[in-house]
Amino acid sequence: MSAATNTFVKENEQRFLEELKEFLRIPSISTLPEHKPDVERAAGFVAEQLRHAGLENIEIISTAKHPLVYADWLHAPGKPTVLCYGHYDVQPADPLELWQTPPFEPTLRDGNLYARGAADDKGQMYMHIKAVEVLRAVHGNLPLNVRFLIEGEEEVGGESIARYVAENPDKLRADVALVSDTEMFAPGLPTLCIGLRGLVYLEVEASGPARDLHSGLFGGAAPNAVFGLIELLAKVKNLRGEVQIPGFYDDVEAPSPAEKESWARLPFSEKEFLKEVGSSRLTGEPKYPVLERIWARPTFEVHGIAGGFTGAGSKTVIPAKAAAKVSARLVPNQDPDKIVAAIRDFIRRKAPKGIRTEVRVLSASPGLKVNPDHPAIEIAAKALTEIFQQPTVFIRLGGSIPIVGDFAKHLGIPTVLMGFGLPDDGLHSPNEKYHLANYYQGIMAIAHFFERYGGQ
Amino acid sequence: MSAATNTFVKENEQRFLEELKEFLRIPSISTLPEHKPDVERAAGFVAEQLRHAGLENIEIISTAKHPLVYADWLHAPGKPTVLCYGHYDVQPADPLELWQTPPFEPTLRDGNLYARGAADDKGQMYMHIKAVEVLRAVHGNLPLNVRFLIEGEEEVGGESIARYVAENPDKLRADVALVSDTEMFAPGLPTLCIGLRGLVYLEVEASGPARDLHSGLFGGAAPNAVFGLIELLAKVKNLRGEVQIPGFYDDVEAPSPAEKESWARLPFSEKEFLKEVGSSRLTGEPKYPVLERIWARPTFEVHGIAGGFTGAGSKTVIPAKAAAKVSARLVPNQDPDKIVAAIRDFIRRKAPKGIRTEVRVLSASPGLKVNPDHPAIEIAAKALTEIFQQPTVFIRLGGSIPIVGDFAKHLGIPTVLMGFGLPDDGLHSPNEKYHLANYYQGIMAIAHFFERYGGQ
Numbered sequence: 001m002s003a004a005t006n007t008f009v010k011e012n013e014q015r016f017l018e019e020l021k022e023f024l025r026i027p028s029i030s031t032l033p034e035h036k037p038d039v040e041r042a043a044g045f046v047a048e049q050l051r052h053a054g055l056e057n058i059e060i061i062s063t064a065k066h067p068l069v070y071a072d073w074l075h076a077p078g079k080p081t082v083l084c085y086g087h088y089d090v091q092p093a094d095p096l097e098l099w100q101t102p103p104f105e106p107t108l109r110d111g112n113l114y115a116r117g118a119a120d121d122k123g124q125m126y127m128h129i130k131a132v133e134v135l136r137a138v139h140g141n142l143p144l145n146v147r148f149l150i151e152g153e154e155e156v157g158g159e160s161i162a163r164y165v166a167e168n169p170d171k172l173r174a175d176v177a178l179v180s181d182t183e184m185f186a187p188g189l190p191t192l193c194i195g196l197r198g199l200v201y202l203e204v205e206a207s208g209p210a211r212d213l214h215s216g217l218f219g220g221a222a223p224n225a226v227f228g229l230i231e232l233l234a235k236v237k238n239l240r241g242e243v244q245i246p247g248f249y250d251d252v253e254a255p256s257p258a259e260k261e262s263w264a265r266l267p268f269s270e271k272e273f274l275k276e277v278g279s280s281r282l283t284g285e286p287k288y289p290v291l292e293r294i295w296a297r298p299t300f301e302v303h304g305i306a307g308g309f310t311g312a313g314s315k316t317v318i319p320a321k322a323a324a325k326v327s328a329r330l331v332p333n334q335d336p337d338k339i340v341a342a343i344r345d346f347i348r349r350k351a352p353k354g355i356r357t358e359v360r361v362l363s364a365s366p367g368l369k370v371n372p373d374h375p376a377i378e379i380a381a382k383a384l385t386e387i388f389q390q391p392t393v394f395i396r397l398g399g400s401i402p403i404v405g406d407f408a409k410h411l412g413i414p415t416v417l418m419g420f421g422l423p424d425d426g427l428h429s430p431n432e433k434y435h436l437a438n439y440y441q442g443i444m445a446i447a448h449f450f451e452r453y454g455g456q
Numbered sequence: 457m458s459a460a461t462n463t464f465v466k467e468n469e470q471r472f473l474e475e476l477k478e479f480l481r482i483p484s485i486s487t488l489p490e491h492k493p494d495v496e497r498a499a500g501f502v503a504e505q506l507r508h509a510g511l512e513n514i515e516i517i518s519t520a521k522h523p524l525v526y527a528d529w530l531h532a533p534g535k536p537t538v539l540c541y542g543h544y545d546v547q548p549a550d551p552l553e554l555w556q557t558p559p560f561e562p563t564l565r566d567g568n569l570y571a572r573g574a575a576d577d578k579g580q581m582y583m584h585i586k587a588v589e590v591l592r593a594v595h596g597n598l599p600l601n602v603r604f605l606i607e608g609e610e611e612v613g614g615e616s617i618a619r620y621v622a623e624n625p626d627k628l629r630a631d632v633a634l635v636s637d638t639e640m641f642a643p644g645l646p647t648l649c650i651g652l653r654g655l656v657y658l659e660v661e662a663s664g665p666a667r668d669l670h671s672g673l674f675g676g677a678a679p680n681a682v683f684g685l686i687e688l689l690a691k692v693k694n695l696r697g698e699v700q701i702p703g704f705y706d707d708v709e710a711p712s713p714a715e716k717e718s719w720a721r722l723p724f725s726e727k728e729f730l731k732e733v734g735s736s737r738l739t740g741e742p743k744y745p746v747l748e749r750i751w752a753r754p755t756f757e758v759h760g761i762a763g764g765f766t767g768a769g770s771k772t773v774i775p776a777k778a779a780a781k782v783s784a785r786l787v788p789n790q791d792p793d794k795i796v797a798a799i800r801d802f803i804r805r806k807a808p809k810g811i812r813t814e815v816r817v818l819s820a821s822p823g824l825k826v827n828p829d830h831p832a833i834e835i836a837a838k839a840l841t842e843i844f845q846q847p848t849v850f851i852r853l854g855g856s857i858p859i860v861g862d863f864a865k866h867l868g869i870p871t872v873l874m875g876f877g878l879p880d881d882g883l884h885s886p887n888e889k890y891h892l893a894n895y896y897q898g899i900m901a902i903a904h905f906f907e908r909y910g911g912q
Contacts, residue, residue, distance in 0.1 A: 216855020278666020399672020
């Protein structure tokens with residue numbers, strides 16, 4: 001660990017802030033066609049910053065949608081290579097009237113920088129670039145090799161980078177990936193995320209009568225597609241919330257006792273969580289603590305359902321068709337294809353009489369786990385602990401970060417998920433913010449991680 | 457029975473046909489604002505025809521929507537009074553390209569008259585007027601008293617006539633109502649409908665979390681409003697289709713053994729019915745024959761459901777809200793208010809944990825039964841049998857005809873449901889038709905009913 005890097009960061013805080021503000025002023029909203037020039041401008045800004053930090057082989061790579069930015073510095077033979085990932089695109093800012101200050105005019109209040117993209121992900125990805133700059137300024141070179149691959153489509157599905165990673169494994173060869181697009185579990189608590197849930201997402205369609213029927217003339221003897229779908233989906237879980245699909249839990253790998261113990265020590269309040277949910281009580285498998293339910297247990301959800309008459313007033317129709325969007329979150333060691341097959345089979349077998357079903361698979365990706373004993377994880381944890389002066393906690397995330405799966409699948413590497421957001425940063429919401437102290441300490445932590453992982 | 461009335465009808469067939477065609481040429485589509493003048497023209501046509509038939513006190517009564525037409529002839533003191541009901545409005549004709557001949561250019565093919573409204577209900581209501589004309593022509597006067605109340609809103613809810621009946625019970629005083637807006641069970645089979653199901657119609661709304669949540673971050677511990685509603689509604693019926701709401705079947709009056717026997721003798725083919733439904737099999741309470749299920753058993757249907765994400769692609773949301781339209785068809789002796797209360801109670805008690813529910817009642821009307829021993833029914837059956845040379849069958853209808861309930865509630869009278877449509881007449885569909893022989897024989901049957909009921 002080099003005290004010089006910390007000093008350099010401290011001396012350059014003001015400049016680092018101004019640079020980030022410049023980045024945040026670009027409204028690079030990837031989902032809105034009218035912002036395509038801004039998205040391209042943001043890609044150019046990233047490329048320029050990478051160049052300024054001393055990176056080489058900089059490329060702005062055109063894709064079917066928005067450009068990728070690649071760069072590398074590979075002059076540390078024998079040392080590990082870290083693949084830094086982030087995204088320069090942001091969510092739309094509406095509803096604009098709920099912002100206290102304009103979303104693309106970054107504003108400092110109470111130690112936080114308010115702007116769309118401040119935490120997700122411009123503020124976090126920019127730290128990787130600054131960490132490289134700091135190390136080059138302090139040491140003249142880098143303690144290890146780095147590659148950067150930054151995308152502009154994360155908020156709209158990230159298809160281009162997925163294809164690029166699949167097609168360019170040699171170009172992207174690395175020992176580990178580094179992603180800063182997650183949160184710290186609580187303010188001041190250094191956090192590494194070492195598990196993600198996977199997802200299989202399906203559409204289920206149910207058909208009953210050949211056409212909508214009059215419920216007066218046929219009610220009591222004709223199958224109802226909406227009720228059929230309701231009956232079918234209700235069978236998926238019992239009243240305790242346990243999924244009844246045979247084999248669904250077969251391959252679930254339970255978290256280790258050590259991991260469970262560490263979760264139990266986290267500053268987690270079920271009451272606060274319930275407040276965030278905003279319902280009268282929580283649900284799910286009662287025998288598992290809440291964090292285990294959302295991090296390490298597979299789920300079955302119905303995301304939407306539609307069928308029959310839903311306009312104003314009444315219409316006495318027996319609906320011919322109904323459809324639902326459903327998904328299962330998966331945990332490590334569950335095979336998405338096996339789960340899809342089990343769901344398909346269950347739906348076929350349990351369809352009520354008179355109801356035909358059709359299942360379409362929209363996506364299927366596995367859960368992922370990073371071994372906390374992996375040297376990169378161990379070192380990242382130490383670097384975080386040093387900077388934040390608290391033991392680093394290991395958590396999981398109940399959602400999916402598809403790129404982490406792509407890195408595992410195509411590059412064969414684990415990912416260090418070192419996030420510096422805070423739970424109240426308001427990602428995707430009005431008044432998104434980023435805690436400035438985390439920005440500066442994060443740059444230090446990343447620099448220290450590079451130093452230590454490079455053996456300095 | 458007077459052979460003279462039959463002779464008069466036969467001698468005037470051509471004129472009766474031309475008059476009906478003139479009526480059918482008026483596109484009195486009540487739901488389309490651009491046809492409002494046509495609807496008014498049709499009301500005027502009806503008034504003029506009533507006058508021509510010798511009726512008196514003719515009124516075209518303005519309402520909030522479309523006019524009612526009233527007329528009476530009350531010069532048979534001591535004799536019963538029949539209130540004739542029908543409607544002069546029709547359904548829209550689209551899709552026009554499916555009509556073999558234009559919907560408002562009545563065309564004769566194979567003994568059927570093709571036009572929108574031919575059977576529903578212009579052709580049938582016009583027979584009441586012709587029956588009066590025939591009797592006046594043959595006998596110089598009528599054997600009983602009649603009132604006519606014809607509406608122009610039947611296809612759009614019939615609110616105006618409901619209000620009018622409720623507000624004018626003295627003006628409409630009668631012993632029995634006569635409605636010809638139903639079908640014969642099979643061609644050539646004279647039919648009286650003596651039972652209708654009632655209907656309670658409700659909206660059920662379920663709320664889970666305060667807002668839509670990310671299923672990655674909350675899935676496994678947060679209640680899902682769509683799944684909650686699914687779970688709740690699935691509990692309403694068991695796998696045999698039996699409603700599980702306590703008290704739901706308590707007051708159901710079973711059809712008499714004689715009625716059930718008569719249904720068993722009807723020319724009903726379950727195979728044909730299944731073909732009409734168009735599904736792989738029928739459903740419902742297995743211990744009841746199909747006709748009993750659709751005529752004399754209460755039902756629970758979900759007419760529509762909506763909630764969460766239902767667009768293209770996938771969105772991993774835990775929905776905050778979901779809503780369904782549901783109804784129960786009721787049979788005679790069930791109290792709609794009691795059933796509404798039972799449904800409300802069930803929904804409140806069975807709502808899954810974390811799910812709040814709200815129930816809104818959109819309508820509630822009881823099932824109705826006419827005593828087949830009522831003199832008007834007995835006489836109507838005899839009149840039909842004489843004309844069609846087959847024993848009259850007594851059936852029920854699984855749907856509701858709200859005006860029949862209004863007559864019962866506000867005027868305290870039963871209704872003779874003497875319909876002459878055929879199951880393949882295509883009501884509300886392209887190529888609607890009316891079987892001409894039924895038109896002429898129906899006029900005779902109605903005239904005979906008036907004669908006999910008036911004691912001639």
